Amino acid sequence: MKTIQEIAYHIRIDILKMLNAAGSGHLGGSLDLVEIFTWLYFKEMQHRPKEPDWNDRDRLVLSIGHVAPVLYASLAHAGYFPKEELLSLRQLGSRLQGHPCRNVQLPGIELAAGSLGQGVGVAVGMALAAQHDHSPQRIFCIMGDGELQEGSVWEAFMSAAHYHLNHFIAIIDRNGVQIDGTTEQVMALEPLSDKLKSFGLHVEECNGNDFFDLENTFNHIKSIQNQPIAIIANTKMGYGVPEIEGNNQWHGKVPNNEEVVRFIQTLRK
Amino acid sequence: MKSWSCKALKATKEGFGEGLIIIGEKNPDVIAIGADITASVSVNGFAKKFPQRFYSIGIAEQNGIAIAAGMALSGKLPVFASYATFAVTRALDQIRISLCYNDVHAIIGGAHAGISVGPDGATHQALEDIAMMRVLPNMIVLSPCDATQTKLAVMAAEQCQHPVYIRFGRDIVPDFTDDSMPFTIGKAQCLKEGNHVAILATGHLTWESLQAAFLLEKDNIHARVINFHTIKPIDKQAIIDASTTGLIVTAEEHQTAGGFGSAVAEVVVENCPTPMLMIGVHDRFGESGPSQVLMEKFGLTAVSIAQKIKTALSKQ
Numbered sequence: 014m015k016t017i018q019e020i021a022y023h024i025r026i027d028i029l030k031m032l033n034a035a036g037s038g039h040l041g042g043s044l045d046l047v048e049i050f051t052w053l054y055f056k057e058m059q060h061r062p063k064e065p066d067w068n069d070r071d072r073l074v075l076s077i078g079h080v081a082p083v084l085y086a087s088l089a090h091a092g093y094f095p096k097e098e099l100l101s102l103r104q105l106g107s108r109l110q111g112h113p114c115r116n117v118q119l120p121g122i123e124l125a126a127g128s129l130g131q132g133v134g135v136a137v138g139m140a141l142a143a144q145h146d147h148s149p150q151r152i153f154c155i156m157g158d159g160e161l162q163e164g165s166v167w168e169a170f171m172s173a174a175h176y177h178l179n180h181f182i183a184i185i186d187r188n189g190v191q192i193d194g195t196t197e198q199v200m201a202l203e204p205l206s207d208k209l210k211s212f213g214l215h216v217e218e219c220n221g222n223d224f225f226d227l228e229n230t231f232n233h234i235k236s237i238q239n240q241p242i243a244i245i246a247n248t249k250m251g252y253g254v255p256e257i258e259g260n261n262q263w264h265g266k267v268p269n270n271e272e273v274v275r276f277i278q279t280l281r282k
Numbered sequence: 283m284k285s286w287s288c289k290a291l292k293a294t295k296e297g298f299g300e301g302l303i304i305i306g307e308k309n310p311d312v313i314a315i316g317a318d319i320t321a322s323v324s325v326n327g328f329a330k331k332f333p334q335r336f337y338s339i340g341i342a343e344q345n346g347i348a349i350a351a352g353m354a355l356s357g358k359l360p361v362f363a364s365y366a367t368f369a370v371t372r373a374l375d376q377i378r379i380s381l382c383y384n385d386v387h388a389i390i391g392g393a394h395a396g397i398s399v400g401p402d403g404a405t406h407q408a409l410e411d412i413a414m415m416r417v418l419p420n421m422i423v424l425s426p427c428d429a430t431q432t433k434l435a436v437m438a439a440e441q442c443q444h445p446v447y448i449r450f451g452r453d454i455v456p457d458f459t460d461d462s463m464p465f466t467i468g469k470a471q472c473l474k475e476g477n478h479v480a481i482l483a484t485g486h487l488t489w490e491s492l493q494a495a496f497l498l499e500k501d502n503i504h505a506r507v508i509n510f511h512t513i514k515p516i517d518k519q520a521i522i523d524a525s526t527t528g529l530i531v532t533a534e535e536h537q538t539a540g541g542f543g544s545a546v547a548e549v550v551v552e553n554c555p556t557p558m559l560m561i562g563v564h565d566r567f568g569e570s571g572p573s574q575v576l577m578e579k580f581g582l583t584a585v586s587i588a589q590k591i592k593t594a595l596s597k598q
Binding site for chain 2: 068074114115116123124125126127128131133134135136137138139140141142143145164165168169171172175176
């Protein structure tokens with residue numbers, strides 16, 4: 014039985030190999046979300062990889078579609094589809110589209126995403142349906158921090174609070190950077206926690222690259238009633254590969270053949 | 283051939299509301315999502331009858347469509363209705379990706395279609411919604427001709443497996459079809475035979491076109507009138523058959539560019555090149571005024587349609 018750290022380590026290796034093979038894609042965010050995805054798929058969520066449409070499953074809704082590699086690698090490691098398929102990322106005819114797609118019959122994909130800010134509204138719709146049916150399922154919406162600049166995100170938060178959707182858990186990858194620079198340079202988000210609280214969300218902050226912190230946070234939110242939850246997960250873009258950590262140049266860049274070998278050799282364990 | 287008479291004057295939006303209650307009674311998964319103008323778009327009847335299945339999301343169309351997508355992905359049949367200008371234009375990105383790319387079964391009701399909206403003016407008169415909806419993969423686009431047919435359109439939409447857009451109007455117009463007329467998505471209806479010209483109409487302009495055809499009979503011009511309640515998928519064979527008349531006229535309360543006329547023209551140029559006359563709105567916004575006066579000003583009444591056809595035929 015692999016430890017959660019070992020699973021995360023192997024998911025990172027696959028992400029590096031996938032993006033190297035694809036020749037394009039988004040490395041930074043895919044790497045910094047590995048702990049969160051691993052925690053959700055291997056510890057937190059009620060789901061059945063061999064029965065992906067099980068009605069009462071918890072749902073992982075990826076709002077930032079560009080980090081598809083971490084989703085695909087996590088699903089494959091969880092047993093949704095063969096790991097061999099990972100290297101087909103972005104190739105013609107692949108089920109692993111550049112951004113997640115539902116119409117290619119890839120098990121485990123909850124929605125197509127790629128236009129920033131949309132997934133959160135869809136997640137609210139799923140949480141409303143769960144509440145309507147008195148289903149125990151929880152909806153974990155993985156968001157980037159940059160996409161909080163989209164106005165419709167705040168419409169979604171407002172409605173989640175209006176309907177007291179404690180089935181709804183937004184996990185915000187607060188790596189602080191986006192394509193044009195830091196979030197605070199491009200369009201400031203701070204004081205983010207206060208903004209979220211004022212919209213009626215229960216807010217937690219944690220280190221999104223630390224399993225102990227994630228465990229404490231996810232355990233703590235189980236006691237929250239009648240309120241949607243936002244977890245501000247502070248991460249370092251590119252986490253796991255010391256050479257590129259915190260460097261926003263790696264948002265939409267992929268490793269070449271030499272880099273992929275070096276990055277894997279120097280991966281954090 | 284059946285002669286058509288007006289049973290009553292009734293806004294097509296009323297048919298939408300009636301259809302919604304019918305599918306709500308039949309299907310417990312139907313959920314309505316309201317965006318503040320619930321009564322104005324005829325969702326209030328459903329909300330009153332099924333309060334547990336009505337969710338208000340406020341003035342937030344983008345969120346309304348995204349929520350609809352989420353509900354549909356969780357097994358519900360969401361119906362989101364607002365004025366077509368806002369439901370479609372404001373939320374176009376959400377419709378494109380969350381509804382159409384995910385290919386979920388959801389219904390969008392687009393109210394206040396066309397200039398017959400009247401006094402509210404251009405901001406509220408949807409003249410571009412057909413164009414925007416019909417280019418989206420997986421989307422089905424319905425534009426029924428009267429209140430009764432709008433009710434049937436909602437019932438047909440409940441049976442689909444894809445996103446469906448239903449367009450309807452605000453003003454009272456003749457209700458002339460009946461429940462026994464089969465409504466098959468993608469199948470146009472020939473309401474009057476004729477071989478000198480074919481008028482292909484959608485929405486309320488089907489009635490105006492029928493009246494235009496009867497005016498033309500006085501000049502011994504026999505016009506065929508075909509009701510296109512479905513704009514996508516379009517009934518290609520009905521268009522090809524219409525081309526044998528030698529002149530295809532399209533009539534819509536919408537921009538001719540990108541709208542129903544364009545959809546017909548796409549079939550015509552590839553399959554049966556035929557002269558066409560496109561009646562509709564030509565690259566301009568609407569304006570305020572009484573509904574009937576606006577219809578006259580924009581040349582969308584029976585008299586105007588008949589006159590334009592006579593002119594076109596005289597040039598042939």
